[in-house]
Amino acid sequence: MARDLRGFLKLLETKGQLQKIDALVDPDLEIAEISNRMLQQGGPGLLFTNVKGTPHPVAINLMGTVERICWAMNLEHPLELEDLGRKLALLQQPKPPKKISQAVEFGKVLFDVLKAKPGRDFFPACQQVVIKDEAVDLNKLPLIRPYIGDAGKIITLGLVITKDCETGTPNVGVYRLQLQSHNTMTVHWLSVRGGARHLRKAAEQGKKLEVAIALGVDPLIIMAAATPIPVDLSEWLFAGLYGGSGVQLAKCKTVDLEVPADSEFVLEGTITPGEVLPDGPFGDHMGYYGGVEDSPLIRFQCVTHRKDPIYLTTFSGRPPKEEAMMAIALNRIYTPILRQQVSEIVDFFLPMEALSYKMAIISIDKAYPGQARRAALAFWSALPQFTYTKFVVVVDKDINIRDPRQVVWAISSKVDPSRDVFILPDTPFDTLDFASQKIGLGGRMGIDATTKIPPETNHEWGEPLESDPDVADMVTRRWAEYGLGDLDLKEVNPNLFGYDMK
Structure with missing residues (x-):
């Protein structure tokens, strides 16, 4: 499978998990309403091929199930996510191996790190079409507005790429952006996020902060960017570890930043420290509309894209949503790291x-x-x-x-x-x-x-009720004889709650 959005779409189509919709749809409210109903049903990913006001198809709900997220990460079962977590835990706090088997395991992880290093693409697909300066018009992108009370059109699944002006270390985050004009957007990020830290450093040095927004990337890279694990590795290296091979990067046209070479769209711009506009309100993952906040303004001077690009999007809201499915998958990755901590x-x-x-x-x-x-x-x-x-x-x-x-x-x-x-x-x-x-x-x-033990309690805890093991075994053996149907030993149907991936 090609390591890009198009390769993942082909995979979903092969597995019967992609529904193409050729009917005319509106990116204002309608696409989100359709997608939300499919999310509630655990339905397939959607590709809208006839979107009002734009020639570009819109993909949504691609990561609407944990199963599809696993496929994006080259895995077949959610339990394999814990194997990935163990690898990351070993990198986070490496310990001297005490056995030959431990040394071999650590050696395999180091080899995986070498394979995961990003590469360089000098003729990237994301720059097949280049639009600069006055020709830039963000209104031509099929930006969605999910809820009627939202302040405007938004970007939700864009990789927001910035760089520390002192160290040159990049940060890749997934932040919401609101369309403000034909060539400007506000970015909504928390003060603790990498992009916000980079902006503060740029302000201290009296510099503008360069920003690149990569849209329509391999979902695996989105998962890597959404993984805030405190390991001294870049998001590109994380994506390489997730996928088993390095991400191919391309140098931007007008800013000193690198983006995934197979991105569908790339927006290049700068933030002048202190230049802000009101951002919001928007429906958020809490299930309510958020407030209005003054947020940094990005001025874009260049847009590049592939020929016949596909726009990838999603939206927030009360679960289930794609972000909730991503969180469930990340839960499994965190588990070995948390056990180590x-x-x-x-x-x-x-x-x-x-x-x-x-x-x-x-x-x-x-x-x-x-x-x-x-x-x-x-x-x-x-x-x-x-x-x-x-x-x-x-x-x-x-x-x-x-x-x-x-x-x-x-x-x-x-x-x-x-x-x-x-x-x-x-x-x-x-x-x-x-x-x-x-x-x-x-x-x-x-x-x-938990069960209390002295001195947490000053009395004996009751004995738990348990079946007689011999009688329980006998009943299991004779179950068919009772004529009660097939025996289901599970205590709870895992599909009932959608979590139990064991």
Whole structure:
């Protein structure tokens, strides 16, 4: 499969997971409405070939299931994501091998890093057509407006590429951009993100910040850019590790930045520090419209694209959405890294209904009193992306954390709120969370739903109810004899909740 958007579209078509729509559709509200209904049904990716006001096809919902995300990452099953996470964990905190097998494993990882280094394409497909200066007109792009209350048209799945003006280190992020005029857009990023840091550095030196927006890239690169794992590796190298081979990069025409050579579109521009315009409101992943914020203004002086380019997009909102599916996949990648950071954690899960980051459920192999509280505190500080996790529920290792029934049972049967619930007030928080009393400042709650041991409790814990093992085996053997149909030993249908990828 070719490592670009077109190759992934062909793969989805081969697997019966791409629906082409030739009917005329409007990028204003209609495309998002159609896509949202398909997301709710777990439907295929969509390719709109007849879009009002533009000659360019629009692809959406390509990563609307975890299965399709795995395909984008050259994997067949979600459990393989943990193998990738183990590789990244080894790179993050390498340890001297104690066995020959460990040395061999580490050697394989280093070889993977060598294969993952990006290459250079001197005749890139993304520059088959070049448009400069006064000819630049962003209105010709099929930008969507997902919700009726949105302030305007947006870019959602563009790779926003900037560079540190001191070190030259690039940053690749996925940020929302709002169309402001035929050649300007505002970019909405949090102050902790790489692009925002680069802008502050440029401002200190009195320089403009160069920006490139790569649109319609290999979905695997989008996954790499959306992975905020604290490893001293570039997003390009991450993408190479994800895909098994290096990303081919091309030098931009008017800015000193590199972009994926097979991008469908590339927008090149600059930000003058201090030049801002109101951005928003827009529907966000919280399920509400966000506020209006003054955001940096990008002035574009060049657009390049492939011949007959395809525009890739998505939109935010209350789950399920494509971003929620991406978060579920990243959950699996994080797991080995988190185990390395917090040794007592057996498994962890971010429920999609909790926006895939607002609530974490972690299981531990409990060995001493107070360990659940320690694990919750360690979780909040383990990785930057957990800073905004509002609730952490800690359960014993025998609880299936992907089964809501078991988790609710553990909370209900093992928690005394006066003892097992603790709150950290006034911590830095998500500015999109309207539940906080003060925007950007909120509390966090930890819930210890583990079995209590002295001195956490001064009485004996009850014995858990269990079937007699001999009788249980006998019943299993005789099940067909009872005439009760096929025996399903699963405690919960994994498709019921859409998470249990075991």
